Amino acid sequence: MSEINSDRDTFPKLLEHHAKVRGDRPALREKDLGIWQTWTWRDYADEVRALACGLAGQGFKRGDHLAVVGDNRPRLYAAMCAAQCLGGIATPLYQDAVAAEMAFPIQNAEIEHALVEDQEQVDKLLEILPKCPTLKHIYYDDPRGLRHYGQRELMGYEKLLEIGRESLRRDAAFLETEIAKGAGGDTAAMFFTSGTTGTPKGVVLTHAALIDRAKAAAEMEHLTDTDVVLAYLPPAWIGQNIFSYAQPLVSGYSICCPESAETVMSDMREIGPTYYFGPPRVFEALLTQVTIRMEDASRAKRWLYRRFMDLAQRVGGALLDGKPVGAVDRLLYRVGDLLLYGPLRNVLGMSRVRIAYTAGEAIGPDLFRFYRSIGINLKQLYGSTETSVFVCIQPDGQVKADTVGPAVKGVELRFTPERELLIRSPGLFKEYYKNPQATMEAKDPQGWFHTGDAGFVDADGHLKIIDRVKDVGRLSDGTLFAPKYLENKLKFFPYIKEAVAFGHSRDRVCAFINMDMEAVGNWAEKRNLPYAGYVDLASRDEVYDLIRECVEKVNADLSAEPELAGSQIQRFLVLHKELDPDDGELTRTRKVRRGHIADRYASLVDALYAGAATVHVEAQVRYEDGRTGTVSADVKVRDAKVFPPAAVRKAA
Amino acid sequence: MQESELPEGRLREAARSSRIGAPILAVEGVSLSFGGVRALADVSFDVREHEIRAIIGPNGAGKSSMLNVINGVYHPQQGTIRYLGRTHHDMDSHEVAQSGIARTFQNLALFKGMTVLENIMTGRTLKMRSSLLLQALRIGPALREEIEHRTVVENIIDFLEIQAYRKTPVGRLPYGLQKRVDLARALAMEPRVLLLDEPMAGMNVEEKQDMCRFILDVNDQFGTTIVLIEHDMSVVMDISDRVVVLDYGKKIGDGTPDEVRANQAVIEAYLGVSH
Numbered sequence: 057m058s059e060i061n062s063d064r065d066t067f068p069k070l071l072e073h074h075a076k077v078r079g080d081r082p083a084l085r086e087k088d089l090g091i092w093q094t095w096t097w098r099d100y101a102d103e104v105r106a107l108a109c110g111l112a113g114q115g116f117k118r119g120d121h122l123a124v125v126g127d128n129r130p131r132l133y134a135a136m137c138a139a140q141c142l143g144g145i146a147t148p149l150y151q152d153a154v155a156a157e158m159a160f161p162i163q164n165a166e167i168e169h170a171l172v173e174d175q176e177q178v179d180k181l182l183e184i185l186p187k188c189p190t191l192k193h194i195y196y197d198d199p200r201g202l203r204h205y206g207q208r209e210l211m212g213y214e215k216l217l218e219i220g221r222e223s224l225r226r227d228a229a230f231l232e233t234e235i236a237k238g239a240g241g242d243t244a245a246m247f248f249t250s251g252t253t254g255t256p257k258g259v260v261l262t263h264a265a266l267i268d269r270a271k272a273a274a275e276m277e278h279l280t281d282t283d284v285v286l287a288y289l290p291p292a293w294i295g296q297n298i299f300s301y302a303q304p305l306v307s308g309y310s311i312c313c314p315e316s317a318e319t320v321m322s323d324m325r326e327i328g329p330t331y332y333f334g335p336p337r338v339f340e341a342l343l344t345q346v347t348i349r350m351e352d353a354s355r356a357k358r359w360l361y362r363r364f365m366d367l368a369q370r371v372g373g374a375l376l377d378g379k380p381v382g383a384v385d386r387l388l389y390r391v392g393d394l395l396l397y398g399p400l401r402n403v404l405g406m407s408r409v410r411i412a413y414t415a416g417e418a419i420g421p422d423l424f425r426f427y428r429s430i431g432i433n434l435k436q437l438y439g440s441t442e443t444s445v446f447v448c449i450q451p452d453g454q455v456k457a458d459t460v461g462p463a464v465k466g467v468e469l470r471f472t473p474e475r476e477l478l479i480r481s482p483g484l485f486k487e488y489y490k491n492p493q494a495t496m497e498a499k500d501p502q503g504w505f506h507t508g509d510a511g512f513v514d515a516d517g518h519l520k521i522i523d524r525v526k527d528v529g530r531l532s533d534g535t536l537f538a539p540k541y542l543e544n545k546l547k548f549f550p551y552i553k554e555a556v557a558f559g560h561s562r563d564r565v566c567a568f569i570n571m572d573m574e575a576v577g578n579w580a581e582k583r584n585l586p587y588a589g590y591v592d593l594a595s596r597d598e599v600y601d602l603i604r605e606c607v608e609k610v611n612a613d614l615s616a617e618p619e620l621a622g623s624q625i626q627r628f629l630v631l632h633k634e635l636d637p638d639d640g641e642l643t644r645t646r647k648v649r650r651g652h653i654a655d656r657y658a659s660l661v662d663a664l665y666a667g668a669a670t671v672h673v674e675a676q677v678r679y680e681d682g683r684t685g686t687v688s689a690d691v692k693v694r695d696a697k698v699f700p701p702a703a704v705r706k707a708a
Numbered sequence: 709m710q711e712s713e714l715p716e717g718r719l720r721e722a723a724r725s726s727r728i729g730a731p732i733l734a735v736e737g738v739s740l741s742f743g744g745v746r747a748l749a750d751v752s753f754d755v756r757e758h759e760i761r762a763i764i765g766p767n768g769a770g771k772s773s774m775l776n777v778i779n780g781v782y783h784p785q786q787g788t789i790r791y792l793g794r795t796h797h798d799m800d801s802h803e804v805a806q807s808g809i810a811r812t813f814q815n816l817a818l819f820k821g822m823t824v825l826e827n828i829m830t831g832r833t834l835k836m837r838s839s840l841l842l843q844a845l846r847i848g849p850a851l852r853e854e855i856e857h858r859t860v861v862e863n864i865i866d867f868l869e870i871q872a873y874r875k876t877p878v879g880r881l882p883y884g885l886q887k888r889v890d891l892a893r894a895l896a897m898e899p900r901v902l903l904l905d906e907p908m909a910g911m912n913v914e915e916k917q918d919m920c921r922f923i924l925d926v927n928d929q930f931g932t933t934i935v936l937i938e939h940d941m942s943v944v945m946d947i948s949d950r951v952v953v954l955d956y957g958k959k960i961g962d963g964t965p966d967e968v969r970a971n972q973a974v975i976e977a978y979l980g981v982s983h
Contacts, residue, residue, distance in 0.1 A: 318871070
């Protein structure tokens with residue numbers, strides 16, 4: 057267990073420490089009105105102090121939860137820390153959740169105070185106000201559009217700050233005592249899990265747990281206060297929060313908040329982060345963009361790209377790992393770096409990236425290799441909300457595409473006979489809020505956390521995750537069926553955005569495919585293929601042929617792996633709508649909710665197995681403003697070619 | 709608590725109607741013809757400060773001509789325009805712009821090769837004081853002035869949520885966004901009265917909703933009086949305070965959206981009458 061200084065055992069104390077030690081260094085940057093505005097550590101601490109006093113003046117007490125709803129904004133991070141100054145619990149909520157989804161966390165944590173970004177969030181909270189009688193105070197950062205809102209619950213951020221500054225002038229000692237009262241064992245934050253199953257659960261994390269894990273990872277990666285992170289994912293997800301709140305407070309590095317969600321790419325190029333984190337889908341989207349743009353490039357450039365990417369695939373990863381590479385290849389790679397890899401890293405905004413992580417889901421091996429081959433130190437890590445993220449990290453020089461690395465200092469791993477992974481670490485959560493039943497199921501009396509993931513530790517001590525324990529299934533003839541493995545293989549194709557594979561207890565494997573509108577649309581345009589919209593394009597025979605080629609390539613791949621050759625995809629269909637978290641088909645972190653999809657599209661699943669050529673489907677969709685409508689379509693079902701197992705010794 | 713049970717729309721309406729002031733623009737007995745064609749015949753109406761005033765009518769009703777008259781592009785043969793108490797019937801468009809009336813165009817008149825930022829900056833032309841030479845050299849007062857103008861423009865970019873396209877040439881943007889840039893340029897003049905010529909034409913439903921929200925926000929935030937021409941009845945009825953209906957150059961209705969909707973002459977003009 058890494059040691060924690062007793063005068064730096066909570067986040068507010070860490071903030072005070074940085075304000076003293078590196079007061080003039082940047083802590084937070086935000087692009088506002090086209091210019092990057094900087095908050096130094098001293099500014100950050102001043103803002104937090106005033107805000108904390110403001111909250112105290114409004115009746116915020118020790119042990120209260122402060123709901124924080126909005127995008128990555130310095131003020132919202134300051135609010136989290138302000139709540140913690142008073143011994144309160146920061147509770148970030150997903151800013152893109154619809155109003156109804158917000159009601160549960162607010163009722164569950166009996167939230168009285170909420171600090172939100174703008175009118176959009178205020179409207180949502182006002183909508184659920186009748187259902188949330190505890191909610192008494194709503195503070196908003198951006199006053200735009202709120203001028204005529206007369207509700208008593210509302211107060212502007214500036215006003216709150218003013219109240220705080222006033223009381224800080226009157227009594228400066230109050231806050232210092234409050235901060236000093238805090239201890240490492242206090243609850244720091246509560247994150248609601250995205251709820252792949254059932255209602256969300258509030259995961260209670262202490263200062264000690266978060267600080268310990270953030271510190272262990274920072275030590276391992278040698279983070280310093282010169283590192284820079286771009287905060288662009290939902291702050292309610294611990295995967296973002298640990299990198300943009302907990303770890304900067306531990307290491308003293310600075311974070312940057314992009315101007316808006318649409319400008320992330322260009323903001324990233326301007327900032328040039330050194331430390332980067334993204335779930336696989338982000339890396340996938342970036343690669344899709346690169347691939348599309350390369351397809352539009354001139355023939356000479358395409359040729360150059362292909363040649364050098366082949367070289368990079370061969371030696372790039374090895375060079376990054378410091379393995380021996382021939383002199384000619386080394387020289388050629390140097391040329392490639394000048395002509396292609398360097399500019400490409402620059403376009404991706406990753407020229408200065410020293411460490412990049414991906415987590416949240418398994419990453420396709422080809423996708424993973426692509427980034428490493430062009431010289432970006434992309435590594436996998438394993439963790440969850442319940443473990444304060446850092447459980448396993450791939451150390452530099454020991455990066456393998458199919459594992460998530462060895463356990464980070466302080467973590468113990470164990471497996472049940474069903475291959476379920478158990479974890480014990482100082483970073484474990486305290487409990488699920490007001491849910492002792494769930495806490496007991498997840499954490500046994502010896503302190504082992506049951507992850508629900510199936511995996512094993514390989515010969516080098518690296519953890520390898522195959523799938524969720526409950527998802528790993530078998531076909532009716534006993535063949536192993538790992539749906540996520542198949543889906544990830546499919547999703548590597550730029551034309552496929554999501555895939556859902558079915559096969560447990562059935563005689564064969566079938567799949568739903570969700571095409572990538574951008575990539576397929578571009579492809580169709582180049583072929584002069586007219587289409588009216590998503591539904592129309594998805595039902596085109598040409599698109600089906602395109603997708604079938606992808607499925608068959610996956611099948612060919614699978615046929616080479618003796619254990620999985622029996623789970624090749626025999627039939628598939630292209631869904632008529634994009635899977636969407638608003639319709640409950642994906643979680644807020646965009647993981648496929650397999651069970652829900654199978655229920656919702658039962659008629660489609662039946663058609664896959666019954667052998668029908670087309671099927672009519674009607675589905676309810678929820679628009680961003682909360683209204684609902686229906687989409688109906690005739691969906692075609694097609695067969696894909698299955699390859700005989702390549703190995704002579706057929707799986708028995 | 710009672711307030712929070714009111715839908716947002718009604719709250720807004722109530723708050724806004726209390727803000728609407730005295731008439732600042734009045735059109736009195738305006739007639740306009742091009743040779744034998746009578747575009748406008750004896751049209752009168754007024755626009756109050758801070759309100760959203762719509763002019764609607766079927767194709768060829770004379771809506772754009774009406775706007776061009778207010779704007780000073782056309783000079784009516786009869787009638788007068790009273791703006792801020794001053795009467796005029798032959799101001800040219802430059803003078804009108806200087807007096808605080810800005811407009812957008814139905815068929816977009818943006819500089820396609822210039823970036824979004826540059827296009828919006830052109831909206832500040834009337835406010836630039838330093839000489840062309842100083843501006844070209846970007847020295848001294850010209851530089852200070854440019855920074856001031858840029859601040860105003862950045863605020864508008866932020867307001868209309870087009871930060872992602874700041875440096876993109878306008879010609880490469882989709883139509884809905886070009887319309888937004890057009891609005892941004894008009895706003896850069898910091899107008900008192902904003903004339904919008906079919907701001908929603910050719911847009912899909914989502915783009916229309918966005919534009920409605922921006923129009924309401926502009927009116928709310930800056931207190932700008934808005935005169936709006938629109939073809940799409942449903943949109944107009946949702947956001948306007950008062951509506952004028954033109955048909956073949958004549959005013960056939962004037963009043964709140966509800967009154968206009970119930971007006972028999974309007975229904976006939978839009979839906980036709982069986983003879």
